[in-house]
Amino acid sequence: MQIITRLDELNINDKTAIAIGKFDGIHLGHKKLLKYILDQKQDGLKATVFTFEPSPEEFFVGHPVKQLFTRNEKRNAFEEMGIDILVEFPLNAQTAATPPEVFVKTILVEDLKADYIAAGTDVSFGNKGRGDQYLLRNMSKELGFELCLIDKVMLDGQEVSSTRVRNQIADGEIPMAKRLLGSDYSIMGIVEHGKHLGHTIGIPTVNILPPVGKLLPPFGVYSSLVIIDGQTYKGMTNIGRKPTVSNDNQVGVETYIYDFDEDVYGKTIEVRLLEFRRPEMKFDNVEQLKAQMEKDIAMC
Incomplete structure (x- = not known):
């Protein structure tokens, strides 16, 4: 093109x-x-x-x-x-x-x-x-x-208008936004190194930083699809600031990919959001966070 x-x-x-x-x-x-x-x-x-x-x-x-x-x-x-x-x-x-x-x-x-x-x-x-x-x-x-x-x-x-789509995204109404768009609402980015906490607790994730100016839905957990090198994988995505383990207010898009164990650092991936599951939460400790993530994985 x-x-x-x-x-x-x-x-x-x-x-x-x-x-x-x-x-x-x-x-x-x-x-x-x-x-x-x-x-x-x-x-x-x-x-x-x-x-x-x-x-x-x-x-x-x-x-x-x-x-x-x-x-x-x-x-x-x-x-x-x-x-x-x-x-x-x-x-x-x-x-x-x-x-x-x-x-x-x-x-x-x-x-x-x-x-x-x-x-x-x-x-x-x-x-x-x-x-x-x-x-x-x-x-x-x-x-x-x-x-x-x-x-x-x-x-x-x-x-059907962009304003109507924006309102649905802002309200976390992802399935309705998909109907208006005719496709999944997605976020693209380069996989970055994070704190590697996911690997430490046995739930590895891939992290991207949303592009500046990108409209994000409410912070929380979403079922998702992840496109890597043209292949589609099922995922569970958290959008937000990870308040349990971080104090820097950096907004990230963190995804656990089902049945996937490859090194994708530096690759551009696309995260397609399917449905809002729960809002972002702050836990007292990492053990509570891990327990909730395991529930999220089963739910998504």
């Missing part, structure tokens, strides 16, 4: 099918949008995602916003879907002021060779958000690209 992050990289040679969106959480609505451009690959068009970096929400609010998908997680997800080109359009005071007509004609059509554009009916772009579905309709006739406008996806009578 080709990744474009700078304005001087925008000029490409192949005709494209472009999906425009924030893609702050790749949920069912986003996946419906992406299917339309992926279908255009059979006509020889390059499936292209056009998004913004930082996200418009973060840029205009002026402070970091917790993310459902980090930048690297989005890149991995798009590549797995078969996207050919990912444009992470640099959003700053100058580019945000681009007239929407210039945005469509110069950037999308002339630079990125858009032959097909897909967007939600609530699409907004260009100076003061003046670019919308109606401008795209008019310019599609003028410039000759095919336009596909997609209504919001509904689930249980409510709109």
Whole structure:
């Protein structure tokens, strides 16, 4: 997958099918949008995602916003879907002021060779958000690209949105978040050396530090799946600060992997959360912690 992050990289040679969106959480609505451009690959068009970096929400609010998908997680997800080109359009005071007509004609059509554009009916772009579905309709006739406008996806009578997914994650409603996303909510990271307490008490775990800015569910124990080198294993994951054995307030994602005994330090793994089991607890001693972990292993 080709990744474009700078304005001087925008000029490409192949005709494209472009999906425009924030893609702050790749949920069912986003996946419906992406299917339309992926279908255009059979006509020889390059499936292209056009998004913004930082996200418009973060840029205009002026402070970091917790993310459902980090930048690297989005890149991995798009590549797995078969996207050919990912444009992470640099959003700053100058580019945000681009007239929407210039945005469509110069950037999308002339630079990125858009032959097909897909967007939600609530699409907004260009100076003061003046670019919308109606401008795209008019310019599609003028410039000759095919336009596909997609209504919001509904689930249980409510709109599927990144905000709705965030609320479910924050409440620990992991199965519902999965329904909205169309896939498990996951956390990726590099396996780090911890205190090796798990090995000491006979319950070895793998530890990753969640990426900065990643939205985490409530601290506690979750049943999980762990992806290592393309293989899937069942696991039990604790998210939190490990108050029984640590005072440094470092938030970690610690997973016991069933029927697994390999050295994975330094490897990137993916932890897919399945269901919240219990909140994080502080015990009086390590023996109590071990007893509870054994109960958690049996439960998960």
